[in-house]
Amino acid sequence: MEILRVEGVNKSFGGLRALNNVNFSVEQGTVHAIIGPNGAGKSTFLNCMIGRLIPDTGTVKFGDISLTGMKPYEINQVGVSRVFQTPEIFAELTLLENVIIPTMAKRDGQFSLRPFKRLDRDAEIQDKALHMLEDVGLAEKKDVISGSLSRGDKRRLELAMCLSQDPKLLLLDEPTAGMSRADTNNTIDLLKRIAGRGITKVVIEHDMHVVFSLADKVTVLAQGTIIAEGKPEEIKGDPRVQEAYLGGAHL
Numbered sequence: 202m203e204i205l206r207v208e209g210v211n212k213s214f215g216g217l218r219a220l221n222n223v224n225f226s227v228e229q230g231t232v233h234a235i236i237g238p239n240g241a242g243k244s245t246f247l248n249c250m251i252g253r254l255i256p257d258t259g260t261v262k263f264g265d266i267s268l269t270g271m272k273p274y275e276i277n278q279v280g281v282s283r284v285f286q287t288p289e290i291f292a293e294l295t296l297l298e299n300v301i302i303p304t305m306a307k308r309d310g311q312f313s314l315r316p317f318k319r320l321d322r323d324a325e326i327q328d329k330a331l332h333m334l335e336d337v338g339l340a341e342k343k344d345v346i347s348g349s350l351s352r353g354d355k356r357r358l359e360l361a362m363c364l365s366q367d368p369k370l371l372l373l374d375e376p377t378a379g380m381s382r383a384d385t386n387n388t389i390d391l392l393k394r395i396a397g398r399g400i401t402k403v404v405i406e407h408d409m410h411v412v413f414s415l416a417d418k419v420t421v422l423a424q425g426t427i428i429a430e431g432k433p434e435e436i437k438g439d440p441r442v443q444e445a446y447l448g449g450a451h452l
């Protein structure tokens with residue numbers, strides 16, 4: 202069953218056509234990777250799906266819900282979460298406090314700026330936030346100030362913040378960018394673990410090791426156009442992809 206369907210999306214910046222009649226769909230419960238060379242339009246496409254950019258034409262549907270024209274927070278509320286290249290965390294707060302904010306927003310539909318005064322009495326929120334940190338392997342650091350974390354840990358923290366909102370669809374923009382190989386492999390393991398919960402994922406990724414370890418299906422964008430789509434093994438051997446993506450080198 203399809204969870205996301207994009208039809209006829211175009212987006213231009215002045216005279217530059219960043220997306221050219223993009224049609225794209227994602228099956229529920231799968232990991233769908235979007236790859237392509239620098240400037241292919243991947244981030245523009247992601248931003249069109251999460252409401253940060255409005256397509257010039259075309260539609261984005263999440264199940265029966267049209268996301269076109271919705272604001273990013275509204276898209277988030279219907280079950281679409283995203284993890285950015287630069288983690289969006291509250292650097293002055295502890296890890297636990299960072300996860301409490303979206304956990305509380307999810308439960309109560311809003312977030313008070315004075316929540317921590319009441320938190321010692323809100324065991325449900327505390328427990329859930331801690332559980333999310335356990336999920337991503339950061340429970341031991343729950344009282345650490347988040348700004349001091351390594352880049353890999355910041356991204357894991359952001360993932361815990363997203364998961365606390367029980368998303369149905371998770372969009373990840375280069376989840377392993379800038380990570381060491383060890384951190385990258387930890388992140389692959391973590392994403393595989395959460396795949397077991399049936400959260401559908403769309404992953405934009407440059408690292409082919411990550412793409413081929415995780416993806417059920419791969420879509421290749423080049424110059425704003427989808428040039429190939431299929432299983433990772435099919436994409437690996439596709440000469441159009443090798444030409445566009447790596448100038449003829451082998452993936």
Ligand SMILES: Nc1ncnc2c1ncn2[C@@H]1O[C@H](COP(=O)(O)OP(=O)(O)OP(=O)(O)O)[C@@H](O)[C@H]1O
Pocket residue numbers: 214217219237238239240241242243244245246
């Ligand atoms: N806000 C903007 N204003 C003008 N041009 C833009 C804007 N955002 C993106 N572009 C252009 O649109 C094209 C697609 O950019 P985009 O960032 O979507 O590509 P990408 O595939 O994500 O690239 P990368 O892998 O380098 O992040 C590029 O030519 C880029 O310069």
